[in-house]
Amino acid sequence: MKGNTADKVIIEARKISKSFPGVRALHEVDLKVYAGKVNSVVGENGAGKSTLMNILSGVYTEYDGEFLLNGQKLAFKNTTDARQVGISIIHQELQLVPHMSIAENIFLGREPLNSMGLIDYKTMDEKARILLSKLEFETDVRRKISSLRIGQQQIVEIAKALSFDVRVLIMDEPTSALSESETNTLFKLIRSLTAKGVAIVYITHKMDELAQLADYVTVLRDGCLIREAAVKNIAVDEIVKLMVGRDIKDFFVKKQHKKGKVKIEIEDVTLKKSGKDGKFLLKDISFSVNASEVLGIYGLMGAGRTELLETIFGLHAARATGVVFIEGKQVRINNPDAAIKAGLALLPEDRKRDGLVLEMAIYKNISLASLSKILKNGLLNKVLEAKQAEMYRKKMDIKSYSSNQPVRKLSGGNQQKVVVSKWLATDPKILLLDEPTRGIDVNAKNEIYKLIDDLALQGMAIVVVSSELPEIMAISDRIITICEGRLTGEFGRIEFSEEKILKAALPG
Ligand SMILES: Nc1ncnc2c1ncn2[C@@H]1O[C@H](COP(=O)(O)OP(=O)(O)OP(=O)(O)O)[C@@H](O)[C@H]1O
Ligand SMILES: [Mg+2]
Incomplete structure (x- = not known):
């Protein structure tokens, strides 16, 4: 790809590979991130997007390959190292502490202190308020995270990332829980950040956001780099085709139902x-x-x-x-x-809080709400349970090496498929x-x-x-x-x- 040659590469990743037991999440992926631009990364659920971002932001420290920031080779020991050189990430799965306040979450571990060495709540709250007002979120910053709806929690995560001095800001599906007006506010903010030279790495499944926002696009499929291009040089249909690896012919057409x-x-x-x-x-x-x-x-x-x-x-x-x-x-x-x-069955909005037990295996999560169906003489019928799980794993195409895999180790979208399976299994x-x-x-x-x-x-x-x-x-x-x-x-x-x-x- 030749983008605009005037654009300056701030991060260059070379041949990044990363495996988990049984899965090759990334295979020799190259990535260029341009300063002052919105660099989008797209791909199907499980393509390796979040894994790549976790490497760039110091979450994963074991991997093959290397990456450079402004031409200098980097190796982080943790996320603090990454933040120190200006790389900050807003995770797909929100990582706030529910029983702490908004302000406490934003400044966790680096609370402003007063002359007596105690937390200076007044300053901390004021700083938090200023950050949130940039995101047009007016609220009491002493409110507990658990009282916020998931979109509002997302905004707090964004505010937290902004509280660091960022040169590269990674956003992993930031709008998945935001309303339209919240999304517009975020886009305005992104534009003001890029105008200051900040590089945004933007992961999304919403194709319309590419046209609206992105300058560059990188397509991953099954852990491999498929293509990078300037957005103005590639059509959305083409991007989707590259993501999926084939033409999508069978777009959804609703069938006729008799009520x-x-x-x-x-x-x-x-x-x-x-x-x-x-x-x-x-x-x-x-x-x-x-x-x-x-x-x-x-x-x-x-x-x-x-x-x-x-x-x-x-x-x-x-x-x-x-x-x-x-x-x-x-x-x-x-x-x-x-x-x-x-x-009745309810598929909840917040899968992490209400839908899944992250440490438990896929098959256990699937049968969690339908145990009565797989009981035999009062005992759990393991064979039935496993069979049911396999059926959904195939039907929903849950990317995993086996039904025994803990849900925590699935990509975000594949976790969602497990929740859907769980509720379908109740046969409501x-x-x-x-x-x-x-x-x-x-x-x-x-x-x-x-x-x-x-x-x-x-x-x-x-x-x-x-x-x-x-x-x-x-x-x-x-x-x-x-x-x-x-x-x-x-x-x-x-x-x-x-x-x-x-x-x-x-x-x-
Ligand atoms: N901690 C982990 N342990 C084991 N396997 C993992 C772990 N994290 C991710 N994987 C696997 O690595 C692959 C890539 O996952 P990743 O989370 O990077 O996908 P993604 O592109 O972000 O998908 P999504 O759009 O669903 O968020 C998947 O097959 C996933 O199951
Ligand atoms: Mg992801």
């Missing part, structure tokens, strides 16, 4: 905010979903979409009111166990999906759409929350919109238009 009987009906679901101010997160929401129907729920982040699914699933029983009927019978769902018994009547394709590559997304379609065809009732309008329009039979906790619109498939749906989801 069955009503499966679930919810009436006047209301959820109070915690605290005593009498405010509501959800107010009087009613809808029903039939067998073989996919209902999409669209709303901006913070509109109450996640809370709605969680409330139906019995996670907020103490603060919620409303009535739920399943197949015509009223049911009381006060906790997730009751929900699963009633035939009603499946609630919260952002099912977050972090999933273009090709695997299509697979998940097909799977949702097939499940509906077989008679399941499905509810999908997504913040990607094209996605939700492609897979749903009907869409309802939610704004500030209230139902604001309903559209049948023939009425779908981005403009109408967006308008119904916006306040005012």
Whole structure:
């Protein structure tokens, strides 16, 4: 590739190889990172993107090959070494401490001290506030991380990376949990950083972000470098083809479904905010979903979409009111166990917190919510459990060397596939999906759409929350919109238009 020859290479990696037991994650990969540019790195789930970034940022210290910063060979012993020369990373999997405050997380291990050698909270909080205001996130910096939704946690991670003096900032799927306005703010910030000469290494599965943001693109496939190019010299279709290694012909086309009987009906679901101010997160929401129907729920982040699914699933029983009927019978769902018994399954938004046990093997995670199915005379049937896991590993194409592999060792997107498998294995009547394709590559997304379609065809009732309008329009039979906790619109498939749906989801 010849980019603009005037652009200055700040990092050059040469023949980087890295293996894990049973997997060759990277094989002799070369990478050039240009100063003052957005250098995107793309590839399917498991292609080796995060591994490469972990090497550049000092997380992994054992690998073959070398890399140079401004022509000087570097070898980091840890992430602190990397930060000292100006390389900082925002990880794909958020690494904040949940019970500590926003400010404490940003300055963890390097808190400003006062003259008595104690933490100077006032200065620390003030510094944190300034950082967050650059990201247009106005909040009390003493709030605990655990009280933030996942997109807000992402913003704190970004603020933390910015608090170091950066020359190279690595962002591993930074927008996967951000709303549109948060994404726009981030893009503005990225542009102001590149204008100052900072190099951005940007990993994404969202192809439209390449055109909007990136100057250079590097394509990885199965741990190998496939191509690097200036974005203006390569078409997005070509990039996708290089990522996947073939033409994608079978793009998702929704099948014709015949709606069955009503499966679930919810009436006047209301959820109070915690605290005593009498405010509501959800107010009087009613809808029903039939067998073989996919209902999409669209709303901006913070509109109450996640809370709605969680409330139906019995996670907020103490603060919620409303009535739920399943197949015509009223049911009381006060906790997730009751929900699963009633035939519900919920794929949560935050897989790391709610969906997976990271240290446990793939097969154990898959069977976690469906143990009753694989019991035989009260004993766990190991053969059935293994068989079920293998089936999903193949069907979902979970990149791994065996079902025994701990989930922690999978790439982010492949972890998501395990969560999806886990909930499908419960064989639910009603499946609630919260952002099912977050972090999933273009090709695997299509697979998940097909799977949702097939499940509906077989008679399941499905509810999908997504913040990607094209996605939700492609897979749903009907869409309802939610704004500030209230139902604001309903559209049948023939009425779908981005403009109408967006308008119904916006306040005012
Ligand atoms: N700690 C680990 N132990 C064992 N294998 C690992 C480990 N980390 C990653 N791998 C494997 O290395 C390969 C590359 O993973 P990596 O996380 O770099 O992929 P990625 O391109 O970032 O994918 P995604 O888009 O899903 O985040 C995968 O096959 C993954 O299972
Ligand atoms: Mg990754």
